[in-house]
Amino acid sequence: MSMKMRNELRAKLDEAFERLAMKRAKLHKEGHTSLGATCAPRPAGYVEDDPTIKELDYEWVNRIEPENGVLDGVIREVLAEAPKVDASKLAKLTPDKVWVWGGQTPSWGGSMQDDTLVRGADYFNAENVVYVYGPTTDKMMSIHSKYKKMLCQINANCRTDGALAGTEEENAELLSKLSLKYPNIVGAMCDDFSTGFSRVLLPERFAPVYKALKKHNDKLKLYGVVYTHELVPRKFDRIQPYIDVVNLWFWFKDEILEFDERLERCRSMFPGKPIILGIFLHEYGAADAGNPPEILCHQLEKARERLTAGEIEGIIILGDREIKKWPESAKAVKDYLRNQ
Secondary structure, three states, X not given: OOOOOOHHHHHHHHHHHHHHHHHHHHHHHOOOOOOOOEOOOOOOOOOOOOOOOOOOEOOHHHHOOOHHHHXXXXXXXXXXXXXXXXXXXXXXXXXXXXXXXXXXXXXXXXXXXXXXXXXXXXXXXXXXXXXXXXXXXXXXXXXXXXXXEEEEEOOOOOOOOOOOOXXXXXXXXXXXXXXXXXXXEXXXXXXXXXXXXXXXXXXXXXXXXXXXXXXXXXXXXXXXXEEHHHOOOOXXXXXXXXXXXXXXXXXXXXXXXXXXXXXXXXXXXXXXXXXXXXXXXXXXXXXXXXXXXXHHHHHHHHHXXXXXOOOOOOXXXXXXXXXXXXXXXXXXXXXXXXXX
């Protein structure tokens, strides 16, 4: 059921967003932190048990107040006026419909432990994993072989230094070979699929990678990360043959209030393509902080509506490192999935 926002609330939301954007830009200019290197304040006596996690900005949450709190307050006002649905009639996000995104990375408060994604997926009781950042090796495929389905990153974006096996094309072919040994590998993920293009996505980068992925196993599917704010300025018609499933993400938390409109736009731009929905525990676009539990639960409920209608195939939670960074947001998602 679509949400129509009153003009008064829309104006209030836009002003709150703009003030937060100005505050955040000022803080970044002053060099307080880099994108994603923030976390919730730690309780007194907290001791980190993972030595591979780099230092994080524990003060960021306080620094972006009161602007972030004002925006979250307006978001709650909008959600209070949203049409209510009978959740008992909606399909459930059962463990087989849930994926967790993660892998070894020294960035964004991530862990370099081999089992970081395993711990994240088991926290959410997910049956499926999206293994990214780390190396495409027999060892890492084996560590994640207990999961029902597995996607592995094949492109270079955001990879840990030294993790990419040769070129993107060579890495895709390597995964194709490994999928014959590990049947739970059902496809590949291209992170930031459309990032780097401003008007039209050109096929030159994607065509050889897509062909290499299918070389030894033509059943593998290529998933591509697309952000809702990229759907308006970019054209995707030329790369349609080289993407099998769209992984759709809401970079800005207030965009989730326009869930239906933005999902429909994605469906129209990728006609006939399956869509899997991304769930950010860390909201990068506006606050660079944890997503409020209320907006996460709203997004999960909207996901169930679209799952019921057969318009999405499940959700991907990002991810493993965010559980420690934003325990309140992670718990909200965990509890929702358990109690739906």
